[in-house]
Amino acid sequence: MATTQAISGGQSRRRRQLSDAALLRLFIFPTLILIILMNIFPLFYSLYLSFTDYSAITRQAPNWVGFKNYSDLLSDKQMWIYFANSGRYALLSVGLQTLVGFGLALLLNEKFKGSGFLTTLILVPMMLSPAVVGLFWKLIYHPSSGIFNYIVTFGHPTAIPDILASPKLALWGIIIVDVWMWSPFVMLLCLSGLGAIPDYIYEAAAIDRASWWRQFWRITLPQVAPLLMIAVLFRTIEAFKAFDVVMPMTAGGPGEATELIALNLYRQAFGGQWRTGRASALAYIILIIVIGISNVYIRFLNKIRGD
Amino acid sequence: MTALEGTSRQRSITYAAPVHKVSRRARVILAIRAFLTVIVALIMLIPVFWMATTAFKSRADAVAVPPKVFFKPTLEGFVNLLAERSVLAQARRQEMQARRDELSWIQRIALDAGTEIIGVSQYVGRLRNSVIIAGGSTVLAVLLGLLSAYAFSRFNVPGSGDLLFFILSQRMLPAVVVTIPIFLMYRRLGLHDTHIGMILLYTVFNLSLSVWLLKGFIDEIPRQYEEAALVDGYTRLQAFRKVVLPNALTGIAATTVFCLIFAWNEYAFALMLTSDRARTPPPSIPAKLGRGGIEWAAIAAGSLGFLIPVVIVTFALRRYLLRGVTFGAIRQ
Numbered sequence: 155m156a157t158t159q160a161i162s163g164g165q166s167r168r169r170r171q172l173s174d175a176a177l178l179r180l181f182i183f184p185t186l187i188l189i190i191l192m193n194i195f196p197l198f199y200s201l202y203l204s205f206t207d208y209s210a211i212t213r214q215a216p217n218w219v220g221f222k223n224y225s226d227l228l229s230d231k232q233m234w235i236y237f238a239n240s241g242r243y244a245l246l247s248v249g250l251q252t253l254v255g256f257g258l259a260l261l262l263n264e265k266f267k268g269s270g271f272l273t274t275l276i277l278v279p280m281m282l283s284p285a286v287v288g289l290f291w292k293l294i295y296h297p298s299s300g301i302f303n304y305i306v307t308f309g310h311p312t313a314i315p316d317i318l319a320s321p322k323l324a325l326w327g328i329i330i331v332d333v334w335m336w337s338p339f340v341m342l343l344c345l346s347g348l349g350a351i352p353d354y355i356y357e358a359a360a361i362d363r364a365s366w367w368r369q370f371w372r373i374t375l376p377q378v379a380p381l382l383m384i385a386v387l388f389r390t391i392e393a394f395k396a397f398d399v400v401m402p403m404t405a406g407g408p409g410e411a412t413e414l415i416a417l418n419l420y421r422q423a424f425g426g427q428w429r430t431g432r433a434s435a436l437a438y439i440i441l442i443i444v445i446g447i448s449n450v451y452i453r454f455l456n457k458i459r460g461d
Numbered sequence: 462m463t464a465l466e467g468t469s470r471q472r473s474i475t476y477a478a479p480v481h482k483v484s485r486r487a488r489v490i491l492a493i494r495a496f497l498t499v500i501v502a503l504i505m506l507i508p509v510f511w512m513a514t515t516a517f518k519s520r521a522d523a524v525a526v527p528p529k530v531f532f533k534p535t536l537e538g539f540v541n542l543l544a545e546r547s548v549l550a551q552a553r554r555q556e557m558q559a560r561r562d563e564l565s566w567i568q569r570i571a572l573d574a575g576t577e578i579i580g581v582s583q584y585v586g587r588l589r590n591s592v593i594i595a596g597g598s599t600v601l602a603v604l605l606g607l608l609s610a611y612a613f614s615r616f617n618v619p620g621s622g623d624l625l626f627f628i629l630s631q632r633m634l635p636a637v638v639v640t641i642p643i644f645l646m647y648r649r650l651g652l653h654d655t656h657i658g659m660i661l662l663y664t665v666f667n668l669s670l671s672v673w674l675l676k677g678f679i680d681e682i683p684r685q686y687e688e689a690a691l692v693d694g695y696t697r698l699q700a701f702r703k704v705v706l707p708n709a710l711t712g713i714a715a716t717t718v719f720c721l722i723f724a725w726n727e728y729a730f731a732l733m734l735t736s737d738r739a740r741t742p743p744p745s746i747p748a749k750l751g752r753g754g755i756e757w758a759a760i761a762a763g764s765l766g767f768l769i770p771v772v773i774v775t776f777a778l779r780r781y782l783l784r785g786v787t788f789g790a791i792r793q
Contacts, residue, residue, distance in 0.1 A: 174616060177697055181612035185605045185668055186624070189631055192665040196642035197634070203641075210641055258501060266495045272502050274772075274779050277718075278509050281771040283726040283743045286764040293515070293757055294508055298526040301511055311527070334505060339719070342782070343674075346711055350681045384677050388632075388670060395635045398728045420637045430641060437638035444633045452626070 204434035211428045223435035232410075233418070233436075237443075240415040243325060244393035247332040251389055254333060255340025256382065260374075262341070263348045273345070280338045288402035291331050292318065295403075318404050324411040328400050335399070336392075340385045347381035348374070376458065383455040387448060394444050415440055515761035523757035538758030540570045542766070545580040553577075584742060584763065591741040592770070593656050595724040598663035602720045603713060605664070606671025611701060613672070614679040615687070625672070632669040636729040644734060654735045662734070663724040670723070671716045678712025679705060714781035718774070725771055742767050 204223055206216035227233050262273050279287075294300045295317050303311035317327040351373065359369050397416040400406075406413035406421075419440065423433035515523050517534040525532075544567070549557065557564070557572055564572065571578045609628075613621055643662065644653070652658030682705060690700040706713075732744040746763040775782070 174697060178612050178616045178618065181608040182618065182624075185609040185628070185672065188605065188661070189628060189665055189668060192661060193631055193639075195646050196639050199642040199645070200634075200638055254501075258498070261494050261498045261501075264491060264494055266491050269495070269498070270779055272498055274776055274782075276502050276505055277775055278768070278772065279505060281722050281726075281768055281775065282509075282512075283728065283746065283764060283767060285726075285728040285743050286746050286760065286767075289755075289760060290512055290515075290757075290764065291508070293524075293755075294511060296524075299524045299528055301507070301528045304528060305507070334508065337505075342715055342718075346678070346715060349711070380680070381677050384673055387629075388673075391633055395633075397635070397637065416635050416637070419635055423637050423641070434638055434641075437635055441630075441634050445630065448626075448629065448633070 200434045201438065203431050204438050206431045208431040209428045210423075210430045216431065219431070223432045224439070227432065227436055227439060233415075235410060236413050236415045236418045239325065239410075239413060240394055240396075243329060243332075243396065243414055244390055246325075247329045247336075248386060248389045248393055250329065250333045251337045251340050252382070252386055254337040255385070256344050256378075258337065258341040259344035259348055259378075262345060273341075276341065277338045279335045282335070284335070284398040285402060287331065287335060288399040291327075291399075292403050295327060319408050321408050321411045324404055324408055328396075328403060328412050331399060331403065332393070332396070336389060340382070340389065343381045343385040344378055347378035351377045379458045380455060383451060383458065387451045387455070390447060390451070391444055394440060394447075512761045513765055515757055516765045518758050518761075520756065520758060523761075535573070535758075536570050537573070538756070538762035539766075540567055540578070541756055541759035542584055542762045543582055544571065544578045545582045549577050583737075583740075584745065587740055587742045587745055588767070590656065590735075590739050591725060591767075594659045594663065594739065594741060595721055597656070597660040598667060598724045599717060599720045601660065601664040602667035602671045602724075603675075603717050606668055606675050606716065607709070607713065609668075609672050610675035610679055611705060614676050615684070625676075628672050629669050631665060640730060640733045643730075647734060654737065654739050656739050659731070659735065659739050659741075662730060663727060666727075667720040667723055671720055674716045674719070675709065675712050678709050678715075682708045710781045714778040718778060718782065721774060722771060725767075 203216060205218060205220060207219050207222075208214075208216035258276065262269055294302045297303055297311060297316040297319075300311075302317065303314055307313040315323065317323045355373050355377075356369065359373060364372070395416050396414050397420055400412060400414060400417055401420070404412040406417050415436075419433055419436050422429050422436060514530075514532075516538050517536070518529070518532055519535050519537055522529050522532045549572075554572075557577065561569065561572070568578055612618060613625060618624065647653040647658050650658075652661075686704045686708070687700045690704045691697070695703065726743055727741075728743045731741045735741070735744075742763060746760055746767070
């Protein structure tokens with residue numbers, strides 16, 4: 155509604171200026187053109203490869219095999235384990251990140267002396283290079299020369315097992331690192347959302363003597379929700395692509411406890427026989443799952459915005 | 462209302478109570494908040510602290526059992542990182558020890574680790590590549606993202622939902638798979654291992670985040686502002702520059718930081734699409750792994766040195782990042 159009003163308002167003034175329609179094209183086209191140029195070929199080419207038996211290290215031309223890669227993958231019981239690992243990893247790490255990030259944002263929303271400095275310090279884990287983070291946490295988790303076990307057990311590192319060698323705890327090991335690294339991302343977005351809530355809403359609530367709890371559920375959460383949901387959306391997508399932190403840390407082990415789907419994808423694409431065709435098919439399966447989850451999120455996001 | 466401007470939210474919630482009581486209670490709550498935040502921040506910084514100290518440890522101290530918090534600092538890690546060295550044979554080592562006083566301090570550090578410096582490592586050039594690639598792609602992604610986000614937020618874009626989803630989907634395909642076709646395409650176009658190729662690639666990847674984030678921020682700026690400006694005789698473009706931009710600064714700062722962090726640290730593409738001219742440090746730091754055990758000090762030193770530029774940019778943008786979106790007019 156507001157847009158149409160603005161457009162008609164602009165047209166009524168006869169002045170030498172860009173029309174809104176021209177401005178719209180000028181603003182959107184560079185982005186779309188760049189994305190299309192850079193991505194259409196890779197996207198379709200890998201879709202094509204997913205129907206072939208192509209291997210990037212052989213000189214043989216790709217052979218069309220139809221849906222064989224897809225049916226092989228979907229009937230492979232191992233793949234379901236990897237998908238389940240990824241699902242559990244995404245759910246737990248994104249859930250914890252949301253709690254920690256939102257909690258921190260609530261704490262930091264009220265300015266105190268040095269809060270700005272503290273906020274910036276909390277952002278530091280996010281700024282580290284993921285490949286190095288994974289490598290370095292391996293040292294931190296080391297049962298004898300790492301500090302993790304020392305701190306968690308207050309100086310008795312043998313009281314708990316080697317996290318990354320334990321089939322039960324290894325997944326938690328990589329979840330902790332992801333939460334540590336990316337909670338600041340959620341925090342920063344929530345902080346911006348909290349800052350955007352006008353004070354008068356709280357003042358009105360205070361006049362109505364609404365409890366803190368009630369204010370939180372009725373004002374704070376709905377107002378922060380759009381930015382929070384964007385953070386959750388991006389973190390979920392990244393969780394299904396998690397690779398560069400986990401690879402140097404556990405390489406999927408022990409056994410297959412931390413073999414996430416993206417890790418297995420890498421193995422199929424660049425390990426052993428370089429099954430490029432099969433890896434492409436797996437990538438498209440992952441893509442479809444991520445699109446499905448994103449759609450649910452976005453529908454939810456639009457519902458919140460619509461209110 | 463204006464009297465309340467500048468007072469904190471905590472106080473304004475209970476502003477019906479007597480003034481001195483309120484401020485005291487608010488002070489206690491604020492102190493608890495500050496205390497909790499400091500605790501969480503300290504816990505989160507332990508691994509960073511560990512990395513920073515490891516950078517100054519000798520090879521033995523880095524893997525000592527139990528882990529050492531106090532140790533004799535050395536620059537061995539940084540020398541390993543920045544210089545190309547060769548391991549000394551026993552005889553040559555003794556000879557070098559004999560004329561130790563003639564050596565520069567850098568060579569002395571190398572000698573203590575039983576090595577000799579034979580040249581500058583490639584790390585310095587790689588750091589320069591990172592500045593060019595990450596800087597260029599961040600500027601492009603934020604600029605293009607800002608324009609499209611504004612258009613999506615304010616105009617009636619036909620099929621905007623689908624277009625936005627299309628933009629988002631650029632981030633969904635795992636890098637591992639996209640790299641093979643991109644590799645083939647880049648080799649054909651002559652973009653393999655070039656700065657411009659990496660800038661374009663990172664820009665496209667960051668555009669999804671930058672469009673979505675900035676749209677989120679611009680959506681929060683009330684339209685009435687621009688409409689008022691349009692009525693006052695501003696053109697759309699002027700309204701965008703003078704009304705929307707200043708109010709979106711927080712969003713722009715946050716987006717810049719995120720895009721920069723991604724492009725600065727990206728690993729998978731850099732590993733597979735660059736070899737020398739445009740290679741950045743992330744794929745090369747873990748490569749320090751080889752050659753006789755993990756050189757933790759060098760890895761930590763590399764990560765620390767690589768972290769500092771991003772920290773500087775984030776601190777520089779801190780004022781905007783944390784300012785919050787201030788809707789002065791709507792608070793009246």
